[in-house]
Amino acid sequence: MVARYLSAILVLGTLFVGGCLVSWRKWADITVDYGRSLYIPWRMNEGDVLYRDLDAIFGPLSHAFHTWLFRVFETSFMTLVVTNLIGIILLAACIFHFFRRHILPFSDHATGLFVGTLVASVFLAVFAFGQYIWAGNYNYVVSYSPEAVHGTILLAFMVTLAASTLGNPGRIRFLVWLMGVVCGLIFMTRVDMTLAALMIVAVYMLLAWRAPARRVLGLSARVALFAGGLVTAILVVHVMIGQFPLAYIWRDINVLFVQGRIDKNPFYAMVMGTDDWQGNLWIMTKNMFVYLALIVGTVMVHRPPLVTMGAGGKLAYVAAGLFPMLMVTLWIWEMFPSPGLALICLLPIVGLVWSTCRPPLALGRVEGWLRKAVSLIPMFLATLWIMLTPPLPFLGLLLFSIPILVLMMAGAFLVVLYRPWMERGLAGEDVVPWLLWATFSFALLLKMPFNAHIPHYGFIHVMPATLLLVAFLTGHLPAWLRAFGLNDRHFRLVMTVLIVLASARLVSLGYGLYAKKDFPVGEGNDQMFALSPESDAHGEVIGNFLVWMKEHAAPNATFVVVPEGVMLNYLARRKTVTPSMSFLPLELLRIPEEQQIAYFEQRPPDYFVVIKRTFKEYGLPGFGESPEFGQRMMSWIHGHYSQLAFLEPKNEDPGKFWIRILGRKESPYNTKQGETGIRGTQ
Numbered sequence: 001m002v003a004r005y006l007s008a009i010l011v012l013g014t015l016f017v018g019g020c021l022v023s024w025r026k027w028a029d030i031t032v033d034y035g036r037s038l039y040i041p042w043r044m045n046e047g048d049v050l051y052r053d054l055d056a057i058f059g060p061l062s063h064a065f066h067t068w069l070f071r072v073f074e075t076s077f078m079t080l081v082v083t084n085l086i087g088i089i090l091l092a093a094c095i096f097h098f099f100r101r102h103i104l105p106f107s108d109h110a111t112g113l114f115v116g117t118l119v120a121s122v123f124l125a126v127f128a129f130g131q132y133i134w135a136g137n138y139n140y141v142v143s144y145s146p147e148a149v150h151g152t153i154l155l156a157f158m159v160t161l162a163a164s165t166l167g168n169p170g171r172i173r174f175l176v177w178l179m180g181v182v183c184g185l186i187f188m189t190r191v192d193m194t195l196a197a198l199m200i201v202a203v204y205m206l207l208a209w210r211a212p213a214r215r216v217l218g219l220s221a222r223v224a225l226f227a228g229g230l231v232t233a234i235l236v237v238h239v240m241i242g243q244f245p246l247a248y249i250w251r252d253i254n255v256l257f258v259q260g261r262i263d264k265n266p267f268y269a270m271v272m273g274t275d276d277w278q279g280n281l282w283i284m285t286k287n288m289f290v291y292l293a294l295i296v297g298t299v300m301v302h303r304p305p306l307v308t309m310g311a312g313g314k315l316a317y318v319a320a321g322l323f324p325m326l327m328v329t330l331w332i333w334e335m336f337p338s339p340g341l342a343l344i345c346l347l348p349i350v351g352l353v354w355s356t357c358r359p360p361l362a363l364g365r366v367e368g369w370l371r372k373a374v375s376l377i378p379m380f381l382a383t384l385w386i387m388l389t390p391p392l393p394f395l396g397l398l399l400f401s402i403p404i405l406v407l408m409m410a411g412a413f414l415v416v417l418y419r420p421w422m423e424r425g426l427a428g429e430d431v432v433p434w435l436l437w438a439t440f441s442f443a444l445l446l447k448m449p450f451n452a453h454i455p456h457y458g459f460i461h462v463m464p465a466t467l468l469l470v471a472f473l474t475g476h477l478p479a480w481l482r483a484f485g486l487n488d489r490h491f492r493l494v495m496t497v498l499i500v501l502a503s504a505r506l507v508s509l510g511y512g513l514y515a516k517k518d519f520p521v522g523e524g525n526d527q528m529f530a531l532s533p534e535s536d537a538h539g540e541v542i543g544n545f546l547v548w549m550k551e552h553a554a555p556n557a558t559f560v561v562v563p564e565g566v567m568l569n570y571l572a573r574r575k576t577v578t579p580s581m582s583f584l585p586l587e588l589l590r591i592p593e594e595q596q597i598a599y600f601e602q603r604p605p606d607y608f609v610v611i612k613r614t615f616k617e618y619g620l621p622g623f624g625e626s627p628e629f630g631q632r633m634m635s636w637i638h639g640h641y642s643q644l645a646f647l648e649p650k651n652e653d654p655g656k657f658w659i660r661i662l663g664r665k666e667s668p669y670n671t672k673q674g675e676t677g678i679r680g681t682q
Helices: 002-023 035-045 063-073 077-101 109-128 144-164 172-186 191-208 211-216 218-241 248-261 266-272 274-300 311-335 338-355 367-377 377-388 391-397 401-416 430-447 465-484 488-513 538-552 565-572 585-590 591-601 631-640
Strands: 517-521 528-531 559-564 607-611 641-647 659-664
Touching: 002 077, 002 109, 002 488, 002 528, 035 063, 035 077, 035 565, 063 144, 063 218, 077 109, 077 465, 109 465, 109 559, 144 191, 144 430, 144 465, 172 191, 172 218, 191 218, 191 430, 211 559, 218 585, 248 631, 266 488, 274 377, 274 401, 274 488, 311 391, 311 528, 377 488, 391 488, 401 465, 430 465, 465 488, 517 607, 528 538, 538 559, 538 641, 538 659, 565 607, 591 631, 607 641, 631 641, 631 659
Parallel strands: 559 607
Antiparallel strands: 517 528, 607 659, 641 659
């Protein structure tokens, strides 16, 4: 058994080290989102106050943690990277422990170890380091929102604690109190993480109300201990940070969700899938039938003939598998109008009907081999789809139906919970941890209920559901098949092969983008790699900007990047003058243009840095081109500032990306250093 554990550690360690080597310093986007994760803790250590001098949408926990790291170690990009790599290790260990520990009891220890290793491997290979779109920031090393990563780690830890406190006597009182502490920390990350925590707690308390759990520790005692831990966490963080802005967070919720209705914004509607929820729901349904056909075709065709069944039983048996496989046949015929492929799709249906009949005695052993061959047809079709589908449809459709599948898995767990088959080894208490993980999965999927996919926000919000599906297909479902006399080894082998193939395809797509990132930006421990100038001009132009600022701007100079790009402030180590670190539609909804202009008039920056940025995803023109989006701000800027430099790429269409540097019209630009902090111009 020790050798098996060492093998699991070797596999997971290889994936972790390999992910680090392939993606080293290539995780971040040098203009979008991540800059605030570096800028805010740097400025907090310089005396700025969060929520007063520094605007933040989410809770204070992540920024306070980063501030402490910068104070103890050094203010650098790599300080956060190393910390997040440690967080990945801890999350992978938590995932491995949960999925190894809570496999059904009638599965042997080796099976639990295999499932735990496979699930943790999928996390490391697909989610931890993956990149599937040109923009960075959508991985667990450098996230667009550190609160999302920290909240996910804490949620996984809370689910693991909850699973350990329902039926095991042990140190339950301490663990329930610790659950409350973790939940209190989650409250200080993000609203969606808080909602997920509350849903998990609600399901936990309902499960704790059941008799087996009450006999271990009463419900009232659990509630009291949990509430005590929650209050402890809030008070400790409040003392350490000096603030817990409940009123501020409620104001944001009211402005963004009640008054502003950001769900009506084209970008967020696309993320959620509500822009065409009926069409997306239909695609989700068809995608679900693909999974059902794969499962049914692999399970039912391979089982022995049902000679003991009556005519009604055989009819129900065939109908249970016929409908999903017929739906998949029609869908594949719609996508690839090939009669030959359609005939291949029909073979599992023929085999399904065949499996209900008594085979002729003359076939003998040949019949068994034919049955096995037909049972591999679904795997063959799925393999073709995984390997030959173009990247965008593959990424978009692979997990599109995962919200429905999570609900179906939760329903199966509930059936076993309230209708256990003790004579077959199916005990209700064994599925309690999985109901908690299913709640965790579904709660995070609420951000993209009709458009679930791995790229973009999916690396956070689809991850728990994907791991649950992997464990269900290789752990729970084979164990249940075995309990009912079906061939579990064949099914587990087929599912494992397909999971490994799909993961390998995702890895090849993600790391193919990393291979194109070889242009260094920044210096020392702040250095990161952007796309090469042949692929994208951002890295080249931003590198030229940093050189310009070093040569022409004084150390105490200030500048504001419009419409976004506070990463430039951090890399140049020069502050901005407004609490806002970007001027996107979301930020301007919270702090309108009139208030932004008031900040500029109170503390005029030495420079304005205008970056080329399109807003097609928001359904808006460029910043400053319409009265609804930045026109008043740009009019004020052009009225008080004039252009000093225009930076554009050398070997690319200059319209794709450029940076304009503007200085104050009344400033003495040809002095060496004036009160404005401007050193001079070229």
